[in-house]
Amino acid sequence: MDERTTISDLKLRVQQFCEDREWDQYHNAKDLAIGIITESSELLEHFRFKSKEEMETLFADRNKRQEISEELADVLFFVLRFAQMFKIDITEELIKKIEKNNQRYPKESSKGSNKKYSEL
Structure with a gap:
């Protein structure tokens, strides 16, 4: 199922579920972060x-x-709801984060190591 479902599809399903229950009023950034x-x-x-x-x-x-x-x-669910409520393109952000981590954790110095980038 993962292969044929988009993140947008999932965000819409989560949104519909919450809107059907009128939960928008409870889903501010703080409470969604607490949920996560x-x-x-x-x-x-x-x-x-x-x-x-x-x-x-x-x-x-x-x-x-x-x-x-x-x-x-x-x-x-909570990650998707957070992204949906605050219009965060989770795919774009994940790709940017991986690119940032490519800089922080170059293969040559981080391969096979669990050290934080500041320790490399």
Whole structure:
């Protein structure tokens, strides 16, 4: 489904869902940013204190994988809603950010390293 769905399609679906419920009044920048971090924290809860092997087991369990997928979808929902409400072209911004990170993290000095660009 990812291959045939655009970000614009997703933003419109999120917008329609929220407008049908008259939620625009609750979706200011602060509250949407809180939603992103809250849902991200709920995603993180699945992995807290887990070893690599334990995390692999989570994804092998159909129910746990579904729970993780739903949390990831919640994060995306808030990201898309934020972008939709404030007219942010998320594709354009992601491409610009990757280009910026290409400068910050040149392949030659960052390949295989998890150091921040200021440490390279």
